[in-house]
Amino acid sequence: MILVTGATGHLGRAVLQTLANNTAPSNLAALVRDPDKAADLQAQGINIRVGDYSDLASLKQAMQGVTKVLLISGGGESDALQQHYNVVDAARQAGVECLAYTSRALKDRSTLTNQLMVRHFQTEDYIKASGLAYVLFRNILYMEALPQFTGPHVLSTGITLPAGEGKVAYALRSEMGEAIAHVLLENSNTNKTYYLTGSEAYSFHDVAAALTTLSNKPVTYTPVETVAFEEQLQARGLPTVVIPRIVGFMTDIKNGQEEIVSSDLEQLLGRKPTALLDGVRRIFNL
Incomplete structure (x- = not known):
C-alpha cells in the first residue's frame, strides 16, 4: 500500500490521480x-487515514499496513522541520519499507538565501540516517508560482523583480505529480534521487516575452533592487512574514540556484514537459 501525505493539497491530488489511474484504489491511502x-x-475507494505531522502517534497509526510513504513537504511553520522528522520516525516505527520525499532542486545548499529551503536538505539527511530505503524528488520551482511573483496585473504593469538575469527550469506541478506517481509504482526505485525540472531554464525576460506573445500586449521585465521590491510587496498588502521569503526566492534565482536542468522529468513522463509558452497560456488563462 502507498500512503500519500498532504493528500488534499495540489501536489498530493496530482500524485493520487495518476496512482488511481494505474493501480487499484485499495492499494492507496491518503x-x-x-x-x-x-x-x-x-468516494474513489482510496483509504483515508487521519493524521497530523505534529502528532507522532497519529502518524504511526496512519501508517499501519503501509509499504511506501510519500512525504510531501509541509509549509512555512516554525516547527516544519520537526514535523518532517516526525513522519520519518513514524515510518520507521511502523515498519514502512520505503520513504519518498518531495525536496527542492537547488544548486548549492550552503549558499542559499531563502533559509526555508535549507530544511529540505536537513530532512534529506535525516531520512538517509534513518536506515529507511528512500526516494528523493528534488523539485524545481512550480510554474504555477509565476503569478505570485509577477503580481495580479502583470499585463498592465509588467514584471519588476530583484531576480537579475537568473533563470529557472520551471515545470508544472501537475506533471511533477504524475512523474512522482510513476516512480512510486515501481518496485526497484530505492535510494534514488530524481531532479524534476523542465527541459530548459528561463529568465523573467522569457516570461515577459511569453506574456507578450499570448496577450498581444507589450510586457517587459525590469530588474529592480531588493529594497524597491520589498516596498512593492508592502504596497500590495502582503503579510510581513511572507515578504522576506519571496525576496529569498528571488535572490536565489538571481544567484543561479534554480537553473538546474535535468532529463528525469521527461524520462518519467515519457514526453517533453510542458514548455514555458504553453504553461503560461494555461496558468494566466491567455
Missing part, C-alpha cells in the same frame, strides 16, 4: 488532517 476535505478521494 493522509489528511480533515477527512471532510477528502470525501472525493474516499
Whole structure:
C-alpha cells in the first residue's frame, strides 16, 4: 500500500490521480488532517487515514499496513522541520519499507538565501540516517508560482523583480505529480534521487516575452533592487512574514540556484514537459 501525505493539497491530488489511474484504489491511502476535505478521494475507494505531522502517534497509526510513504513537504511553520522528522520516525516505527520525499532542486545548499529551503536538505539527511530505503524528488520551482511573483496585473504593469538575469527550469506541478506517481509504482526505485525540472531554464525576460506573445500586449521585465521590491510587496498588502521569503526566492534565482536542468522529468513522463509558452497560456488563462 502507498500512503500519500498532504493528500488534499495540489501536489498530493496530482500524485493520487495518476496512482488511481494505474493501480487499484485499495492499494492507496491518503493522509489528511480533515477527512471532510477528502470525501472525493474516499468516494474513489482510496483509504483515508487521519493524521497530523505534529502528532507522532497519529502518524504511526496512519501508517499501519503501509509499504511506501510519500512525504510531501509541509509549509512555512516554525516547527516544519520537526514535523518532517516526525513522519520519518513514524515510518520507521511502523515498519514502512520505503520513504519518498518531495525536496527542492537547488544548486548549492550552503549558499542559499531563502533559509526555508535549507530544511529540505536537513530532512534529506535525516531520512538517509534513518536506515529507511528512500526516494528523493528534488523539485524545481512550480510554474504555477509565476503569478505570485509577477503580481495580479502583470499585463498592465509588467514584471519588476530583484531576480537579475537568473533563470529557472520551471515545470508544472501537475506533471511533477504524475512523474512522482510513476516512480512510486515501481518496485526497484530505492535510494534514488530524481531532479524534476523542465527541459530548459528561463529568465523573467522569457516570461515577459511569453506574456507578450499570448496577450498581444507589450510586457517587459525590469530588474529592480531588493529594497524597491520589498516596498512593492508592502504596497500590495502582503503579510510581513511572507515578504522576506519571496525576496529569498528571488535572490536565489538571481544567484543561479534554480537553473538546474535535468532529463528525469521527461524520462518519467515519457514526453517533453510542458514548455514555458504553453504553461503560461494555461496558468494566466491567455
